[in-house]
Amino acid sequence: MDHSTHTPLDRSEYTNAILTDAPVYGSQDEKIGHISHVHGIGTATDVVIDVGGFLGIGAKPVLLSLEEVRLMRDGSGNVHGVTSWTKDQLKDLPEHHHSPPLA
Template sequence: MDHSKHVRLAPAELTAELLDGATIYGPGDEKIGSVSHLHGSQVVIDVGGFLGIGAKPVSVSLSELEFMRDEDGDVHAVTTWTKDQLKQMPEHVDP
């Protein structure tokens, strides 16, 4: 997928409603997870698993992700993190 042609989201568009469920792509353009929810300025990403079962929630800063819309209007993000790097992070637990 050529992300260079996708429209970047403006800061005002970065809402929980819009980002919920967005696919996260790693540096090799592979799917590495999806947005579970926002927690302040943190994005909780479900990594691994299958259909949400067995996924590990990890938290990264919103600034670590570049959110955009593709040609179909679907919201997704790219990051420099790999799936393995995310899996090594501590599990996010909501207070």
């Protein structure tokens, strides 16, 4: 897929509603996972990417900053991410554990 023609997302679009389930492509343009959810807003946004597994079962959630993922829309308006990480490198990262909200 030629990502050079895709439109980068505006930071205001870095929301769960827009990014959840968006595919993420790796350094060799292979699908390496999908965005599970978003942490933070604006410039302080991180994404949790589910890597591996099958149909979401057995996938490992890992946390990446948005400096490590370029988010964009293709010509059909579909949102996706591109990173220089490989699937194996992401699998080697620590598993992300969601912290409960503070009371």
